[in-house]
Amino acid sequence: MLPEKIHQNLESSRAMHPGWQDQDHLIRQLVNNARDHGDQVALRERDRGIWQEYTWQDYLERVMALAAGLETLGIGPGDRVLVVGDNRPALYFGMLAAVTLRAVPSPAYPDTNPQEIQSQMEAESIRCALVEDQEQVDKLLGIRAAGYGHLDHILFDDPRGLKDKEPRGALALEDLLARGRARLEREPNLARDLQSRPSVHDTAVLLHSSGTTGAPKGIPLKHGHILSGVRNASQAGYFREGEVHMAYLPMAWVGDFIFTIGAALVLRFCVNIPERQETALHDLREIAPTLYFGSPRAWSNMLTRIQVGISESTGLKRRLYHHFMPFAVELERRRLEGRAPTAVERVWRAVGEVLIFGPLKDQLGLARVERPYTAGEAMGEDVFLFFRALGLNLRQFYGQTENCALCVAQPPDSISLHTAGRPFPGVELKISDDGEILVRSDNIFDGYFNNPEATAETLQDGWMHTGDAGYLEEDGQLVVLGRVSEVVYTRGGERFIPTYVENRLKFSHYIKDACILGKDRDYLAALIVIDIDAVGHWAEENGVAYTSFADLSQKPQVYELVRKEVAHVNGVLPEALAIQRFVNLHKEFDPDDGEVTRTRKLRRKVIDAHYAPIIESLYDGRGAIEFEARISYETGESGTLKRHLAVADVTGARLAEEV
């Protein structure tokens, strides 16, 4: 990027954020930590069973060395650096090294397919990529071979399979580090110089919207946004200094950057990185963090894991669990309703803490968690209550990438089941006339990357339009209903938000995904994706033999099981919005097929297209359908397979339940 352009950006940012101190940036935080708390552990990574530790001094030294090295590759202010891979210390170091050079890390999800990466690279004219291992290197080489010519440097962390046979432009981070160290030694003032280069007005990271609708948009977040967001949250008591944090969520997701880099630098977190994604749960237990963030799905999975574990457990343990857990859940429900437990109940709960709750939290690795959070989408009431009943002060965040995901959260004292909480200090919130939630604060971004139209749509008069529908309660707590854009109407003019219903369905352990249909139709119907783990286990318990996902999904017993779940949800919906028919799909929604996003949000258009014959059958009264299923193989080829799918009515069951 041209220096004038950068300078221009800087000036405009200064004008927008007069309160920001120029040298108050992330690298400064790192330098301060290394100076004041140099011996403290900043980062741990589990490597071959043991935890490698990095102190703040190590941290700084590596970031500086990498920055010095990166500079020799020609990376400079305004350059975008692609980051692909699972959480690795070297990648974090590399990102901050880029930030030091006023370049912008642009993380991508490691399982993103090459086309998407290529379009991201093209949009951001990426010249340098920071990747985890050979797999990602190969992916990038493929993109380069496919015609993307600007990729000059591929820096990789894990040298396995690459050592001594690096492809053109590929360089081990270890070698870059050595190069940078040598340079730092030669130039004694370089480190100090590097540290003073960034500005609070620089973009610290370039994140991306999920792309639920249309192509992903780049969301640049500046040092200042991140710092003010973190400070607001910490001021409200949502983070404390020195938290032990587990960095296991994707690096491309806003939360990881905010927690693992933003908050970690500001509040000196001890960040822990699991050995692999598959070992994350085990490693979580070894670390026992004090701060834990999980998506509602992750919490729900955890609950499923517990329930499956308990159902397999021995008699006494199972009985104790089934006594204490409902007791505690009921206690928690009443507590949220404002009724305090009696002394006897408190004593009994303490007994349960020793016998069940404590051991459970220990098994999950949540024994030390004081700040368990969730965000992203609505959380099932039973899941929420369960973990709160366990004694975890589980709370929900509400926010978007655009506002560093730090916007609204449930306060520790007054939590109710249906509200998202109160805005952070420093965050203004209002509801627009058409019911949209608007926010304004210093941690809201300054505009999309190279997308003035979208920016103008989202940022109006300093207010950010979240696109969510909601309202404020009398006590100032926010209730989020769903996407404004998602509000649809049935043919009869009933207004509903499919996601809202889907989430209710997904609160069932047996349902992994659901897609609610009904827009411009006579009634609501559902495509159901069963949860293979939970239903599979249920099938084993109940002696239902099955061979595959597709087979299991079509078992009459499974249909009966799902029917009950659907009927249960119908019970809390207005009668006109009852789900009348559903189909159990023969496969899961697959991000590779574009049916869901990487964060598993539905892409309704794709689904409508893929499953059109099934959807028709849901509305033409047929009891079954032969479906030509499209299959994508891992090679990228696709084929078709004939599937026989049953279509079920819920109404009868519902009537039966009412009788």
Place this chain on the structure above:
Amino acid sequence: MFYRLSGIHHTRYESARALWPVTADRRIVQGLLLLAVAAPFLLSDLYLTSYMLPWLIWTAAALSLTLLMGVAGQLHFGFAAVMAIGAYTSIHLTRAGVPFELALLGAGLMAALIGCLFGAAALRVKGLYLVMATLAMQYLVEWTIINVPAISGGAQATLSTPDVTFLFIPLQSDGALYYTALLWTVVVTLLIMNIKRSSFGRALVAVRDKDFAASVIGVNPLKYKLLAFFASSFLGGVTGAVLAFCYYQAVTPEQFGFNVSIQLVAMVLVGGLGSVIGAYLGAGFVLLLPIVLTNLLAFVAQFDLIPISFNLLSHIPLMVYGALIIGVILFEPLGLAKIYDNIRKYFLVWPFRHTQS
């Protein structure tokens, strides 16, 4: 339920291989050690001298044997003879005026040297044949002791242990004897635990699992078999001396007969081959079970509830003992240690049945 594993992480392999990485286990060990140290103040002299003391010493013996049988896989049905060598050596040395501490060392060395002769058979054969060979050597050692009055002590064939001091403390009071035995057992325990996780221990395990294969990976089976016999016999010899000085206070050949060898093997097997905790449990089982049964039956008999002859009554412990050994081997071939392990796991994975991660 008692176990809390979260937050336990290791930054070095050494700490990951620590003896008791889990806090609850460490607490249990500390608690037991504390109880063991406090035993003279908690237990009556009967339980101290007739239960705790012999139990500890036999545990040390079982540990010495389990190093050979469990870790190195070399069967030994003549370990009582090895202990006898230690006992007689130590007595003759102290009688000749050698300080007790050195006599213990001498006992260990002498037992280790002769124990290596037992090991010579192991260089040639294994399994059942080794059982028979060591058994035969047990007879030879026993015969030699009995038939050489200079060893066994003349016509009475009894040698009383002379008064000695250990680390400047006279071995007179029950307490002094007990603490000496405790110290030795703790030393042996720590030693075996550390051997098991050392390269030496792993070499022994390699030899145990398949000696040919071990030689392929560069572990010389001959050398390690002999080393195993040496180490185990050394410990066994010292234990024999401790047994003589701290418990019997006199040695006769009968104290180290063939049946004692069998009992030692039973301790190791019933406890669980190669397991340290198993040695404690096995020694307790084999040593104390007949005593407890005898006392229990005598207690029951006084009520005259069961009209059985005194002769049968006195044989019941023998039958029960045999039946229980059969039972343990049939139903839990990994021994009492496995049962303990199952109980521990039951609480370790609480409230689940299996580990979750």
Place this chain on the structure above:
Amino acid sequence: MDFQFLIELTINGALTGLMYSLVALGIVLIYKSSGVPNLAQGAMVMIAAYLVWIFAGLLGTPILVALFMALVGMFLFGMLTERFLLRKMVGQPIIMVVMLTLGLESLLRGIGPGLLGAAPKSLDLGLDMMPIIIGDVFINREYLVGGLIGAAMVGLSLLFFRTRLGTKLRAVSDNHISSWSVGISVERAVAISWGLAGISAVAAGAMWGSVQGVDWTLTALLFPAVAVVILGGLDSIYGVLIAGLIVGILGSVIPGYVDPLVGGGTRDVVTSLIILLTIMFRPHGIFGREDIERV
């Protein structure tokens, strides 16, 4: 004179050795079919002797009837032992099997004397106690009978292995899995071999019980029997015969000359040395098959 002494020692030793063979035969029969070293064979001999005594001494049935009943009893006992104890040990390490049989020995040693009284019982087979005297050589009449029975039992066993059932047993002893595959019930074959071991225990129990009285000391016959088995080869029936003779003769001749010099009973020393030397120089005995171990 000296020569006659040697002859007498040799003959009596040989006969004793054949009587050891009676005990050893049971061990070999079992080992041959299942690879189990039955260290409870001594106790089985004791139980067999008690059984004969119960019928002959306690109930007063004629000795032949008593022997027959004991044969039936011990055959069943052997089969049941295999069925309920040893069959569960398949695949376990040898040491476990050894300990199991030792546990069984303990159990039996408690049951016999516990139920019938600890004092030794006399078992009269109606044999004259006076020796057969040939020249100046005295031959023990009981040992002669016992030795002949021992030789006969070994011979019978050899013949048995030529019958149809015996051929099956041989097949089983050669290879369990291939026997299985040609439809031979390995379990049954092994059970039968235990039953046969029970039968040989009756012969041994009756003879030794008559010689030394019936009490727990009969279990001590295990030691010389082990020497016989080791020397002859654990799976060789010929070996039992030959090794029995060798162990008996050496255990008689050597102590005969050495005992006066050292003033002690050296027979167990000889027995121990036989075991040791065999194992050191020819571990699989004179006739035993050598196993080939695979990694």
Place this chain on the structure above:
Amino acid sequence: MKTLLKGLAGVAGAMALAVGGTASADKEPIKFALLQDFTAVYTFVSSEYNQGQQDYLRLINETGGVEGHPIETIIRDTANEPQRGLEAYNRARREGAVLVDFFSTPVSRAAVNRVLRDEVVMITALHGRGDASHGETFPFVFPMMATYWSQATLLADYIDRHQGGLANKRIALVHIDSPFGREPLPVLQELAQQKGFQLRSFGYPSPGTEQSATWSDVRRYRPDHVIIWGAGGGQQVSVREAIRNGIRPQNILSVVWLSETDARNVGGNHMNGVKRFEAVASGREPAVIQDILTHVVEPGLGAGPAANVGSSYYNIGVATMAVAVEAARLAIREFGAPLTGDTLRRGFEMIEGFDARGLMPPVTLTATDHQGGGYGRVSQWNGQTWEPLTDWSNAFQEIVWHEIEKDAQGFRDGR
């Protein structure tokens, strides 16, 4: 913890087997501990021996106890294992036993130091250490019957007096190859020198069930007399082998351990004429045995099969308890109740010329002599019973005491 264990100990205390007793014995009981081997090596003796002990104590309790004190017994199996014996001993001592009888050489040997320290009387009739006769060295140990040395000298004396003298004879000692079997060797060797006879020892391996080679050798030695020295099953094998090898039964002399059972097991009348040392009269004639039959066995209070009453080992058991009760009686008379180990010891040392109404030779125990003179007699199997051939006597006690002194000295030096 400690209270809990004390509670346990209390239960254990209640485990003491009461012999029972309905008569006027109402003062606090005296506890005797009979901790013997009922399941392993000594079973051939201990069941009968212990039965005799129990029956005699029952008789005492039935007839008013010891000066009004009933006697309680603590009976446990030790399986001849020192560690089990020591446990039983420690327990019995806590329960207040003043006297202990292990009837097992290894256990008694292992317990010597403890009884001396704890001041508990240990009787070692016909087992244990011979040198324990030395009262000054072993104040609390009472062999109280002829030691093996005294038995050997008495048998030699018998040959000397009644079987044609010892001079120039060939004597074979055929013994089990164990310390016990070799015990008579030194005194016999000493005697061989004094009396001018030839002595050769022949050891056979334990347990002695197979001795044929040994006896071939014995026959070759052409002994005039054979002294057999074993115990249990080996004894009858010795007798049979001796007879087979042409040694006349009359010329076979045995240590005390040869009983009616052995004779039955040898079978027929083969054993007629075999002689043995006898420390206590056998048979049912002695008055004490008659009393037991009347007061204990006939009312059905006997501790075992009535057939055993009057057998050799039974009577030995009776005799040991008769001496012990007598000692207790003397002690209580002299020092009053309660009886302690020390007063009981002094009671023992006051016994003078006590013969249990003709059951045994008159025994006199003193502070120096705990053997009681080493009296005994030789009896002979006549096909039905053991028929005494001599009066109670002792022989060559100076040789015996030389051995006693020598070994006691060794024991003192070892300490």
